[in-house]
Amino acid sequence: MKALVKTKKDVGLEYQDIPVPRPGRKDVLVKVKASAICGSDIKIYEWVPWCENVVKSLPIIPGHECAGEVVEVGEEVKEIKVGDKVAAETHVPCGVCWQCRHNRPHTCEKMQLFGHTINGCFAEYSLIPEVSTRKIPDSISFDEGCLLEPMGIPFRAVEEGEVKGEAVVVIGCGPIGQFAISFSKIMGAEKIIGIDVNEKRLNIARKMGATHLINPETDSVVRKVKDLTKDYGGGAGVVIEASGNTAALKDAFGYIRIGGKIFMIGHLQNPLTIDTSPNIVLKEVQIKGLFGRKIWSTWDKTEKLLTSGKMNLSPVITHRFPLSGFEKAFEVALSGEGCKVLLIPD
Ligand SMILES: NC(=O)c1ccc[n+]([C@@H]2O[C@H](COP(=O)([O-])OP(=O)(O)OC[C@H]3O[C@@H](n4cnc5c(N)ncnc54)[C@H](O)[C@@H]3O)[C@@H](O)[C@H]2O)c1
Ligand SMILES: [Zn+2]
Numbered sequence: 424m425k426a427l428v429k430t431k432k433d434v435g436l437e438y439q440d441i442p443v444p445r446p447g448r449k450d451v452l453v454k455v456k457a458s459a460i461c462g463s464d465i466k467i468y469e470w471v472p473w474c475e476n477v478v479k480s481l482p483i484i485p486g487h488e489c490a491g492e493v494v495e496v497g498e499e500v501k502e503i504k505v506g507d508k509v510a511a512e513t514h515v516p517c518g519v520c521w522q523c524r525h526n527r528p529h530t531c532e533k534m535q536l537f538g539h540t541i542n543g544c545f546a547e548y549s550l551i552p553e554v555s556t557r558k559i560p561d562s563i564s565f566d567e568g569c570l571l572e573p574m575g576i577p578f579r580a581v582e583e584g585e586v587k588g589e590a591v592v593v594i595g596c597g598p599i600g601q602f603a604i605s606f607s608k609i610m611g612a613e614k615i616i617g618i619d620v621n622e623k624r625l626n627i628a629r630k631m632g633a634t635h636l637i638n639p640e641t642d643s644v645v646r647k648v649k650d651l652t653k654d655y656g657g658g659a660g661v662v663i664e665a666s667g668n669t670a671a672l673k674d675a676f677g678y679i680r681i682g683g684k685i686f687m688i689g690h691l692q693n694p695l696t697i698d699t700s701p702n703i704v705l706k707e708v709q710i711k712g713l714f715g716r717k718i719w720s721t722w723d724k725t726e727k728l729l730t731s732g733k734m735n736l737s738p739v740i741t742h743r744f745p746l747s748g749f750e751k752a753f754e755v756a757l758s759g760e761g762c763k764v765l766l767i768p769d
């Protein structure tokens with residue numbers, strides 16, 4: 424089969440011809456129909472220092488956002504059948520650690536990461552452990568199915584934010600932010616303010632449901648958000664950080680409402696320094712980090728939303744490339760000129 428393989432701690436990937444893997448006892452072999460490039464795949468492509476701590480050994484097939492069809496199952500696989508349409512959960516839980524035993528397998532202490540510590544989906548066929556294989560309904564297309572995984576985290580932020588009737592700020596209009604905007608609209612937020620420095624992505628944000636757009640390069644963010652949220656207690660009730668930009672998160676403390684909630688999804692490039700007493704304690708601001716999707720309750724809910732027809736993903740899927748055209752695909756993904764870039768096995 425054809426596969427993208429990371430062989431060296433260097434920029435790039437190799438398009439190789441390798442044997443189709445055989446499923447282990449608890450694995451599912453999937454014919455990949457669509458996969459999507461995530462920010463972490465870009466990091467692996469470029470081999471940034473982050474990879475040294477996450478990608479334990481090479482060679483590895485990256486890619487973790489995918490959908491496909493099951494073609495073979497291991498002898499101990501119970502629920503998943505040949506012919507099932509499936510997607511993959513990236514956090515592969517161990518099943519025995521404290522987190523796993525206390526209903527938090529998504530934060531497993533010994534988790535394997537599909538496409539980071541075990542081979543992923545940038546290939547014609549991919550092995551997925553059964554514990555991380557999600558059966559999806561026929562009504563969800565393969566293009567949509569490969570986006571269920573990245574949709575899960577912003578879904579959790581919007582759900583826990585209880586956004587109905589609220590003023591919501593989404594910092595960063597990459598794929599994660601775009602999904603947060605769409606969910607906020609569907610769940611009844613009144614004002615949805617999208618912030619990004621990239622005008623193309625701000626245009627997509629409007630299509631996904633943002634009611635107001637702010638570009639920090641041309642606008643004063645704090646003043647504008649405070650102005651827009653005058654009637655909501657003088658600030659945003661919910662802030663979803665999906666940019667990874669430290670200064671942008673720091674701004675949020677200038678416009679969050681007293682008693683507001685901040686959800687941190689982005690990985691900040693630099694430490695955040697903040698005077699906690701006036702900004703957090705006296706304002707009773709709640710700050711929560713989110714890592715991954717609850718297995719499987721988040722998937723149940725995002726899948727239901729997607730099949731309800733309320734969500735249109737087409738503005739976010741800006742590019743589709745054959746797997747063999749991966750170099751161009753990564754070039755586009757790196758440039759930020761599009762949003763979600765898909766790879767389709769040839
Ligand atoms: N916590 C998790 O489980 C999880 C899962 C997936 C992704 N992430 C992280 O979430 C973040 C978003 O993911 P993505 O795939 O959408 O990334 P992305 O890089 O495509 O999007 C980030 C966006 O932020 C914008 N941005 C940059 N500077 C900004 C500023 N000062 N103000 C506002 N916007 C600014 C960029 O232009 C870009 O559009 C990343 O940091 C990613 O690593 C976390
Ligand atoms: Zn991802």
Ligand SMILES: [Zn+2]
Binds near residue numbers: 524
């Ligand atoms: Zn565990």
